[in-house]
Amino acid sequence: MSVYASGDDGNVPANAIDNNVITRWSCNGIGSWIVTDLGQVKRLSSVDITWYNVNRSNYFVIAVSSDGINYIDIYTGTSIITGLPTAPEQYNFDDRPGRYVRVTVNGNSDNSWASISEIDVYGIALSPLQRIFRDWKPELTR
Ligand SMILES: [Ca+2]
Numbered sequence: 827m828s829v830y831a832s833g834d835d836g837n838v839p840a841n842a843i844d845n846n847v848i849t850r851w852s853c854n855g856i857g858s859w860i861v862t863d864l865g866q867v868k869r870l871s872s873v874d875i876t877w878y879n880v881n882r883s884n885y886f887v888i889a890v891s892s893d894g895i896n897y898i899d900i901y902t903g904t905s906i907i908t909g910l911p912t913a914p915e916q917y918n919f920d921d922r923p924g925r926y927v928r929v930t931v932n933g934n935s936d937n938s939w940a941s942i943s944e945i946d947v948y949g950i951a952l953s954p955l956q957r958i959f960r961d962w963k964p965e966l967t968r
């Protein structure tokens with residue numbers, strides 16, 4: 827599994843999948859994006875995003891791809907202003923195959939920064955054993 831992004835300010839992309847909500851990926855600019863590469867095509871079910879700043883609404887699009895080139899938008903949303911403590915927000919969609927999960931941030935209600943503490947992709951790895959337990963959808967970005 828790997829992760830890369832359109833850029834960063836020193837808060838590097840890897841911080842978005844280190845299972846630590848204290849660390850974050852940050853990049854300034856409308857349309858900043860980050861991609862998680864799961865290493866192989868899996869059945870994707872939902873994406874949790876823990877936003878760095880929960881006192882503003884983030885405008886975002888989640889897209890998935892099997893080849894890292896051709897993406898399909900699967901979720902367009904606005905995060906909720908919750909106030910502290912920071913908690914993951916779950917975005918569900920119909921199960922679909924994918925290897926690359928891209929989150930594009932089109933700014934937020936305060937400025938043009940993208941700042942994400944954690945991205946958790948959930949789904950099924952499609953191994954024979956896991957196909958038996960269809961309802962068991964572990965985090966793939968762990
Ligand atoms: Ca995680």
Ligand SMILES: [Ca+2]
Pocket residue numbers: 841842843844845846847848849850943944
């Ligand atoms: Ca983190």
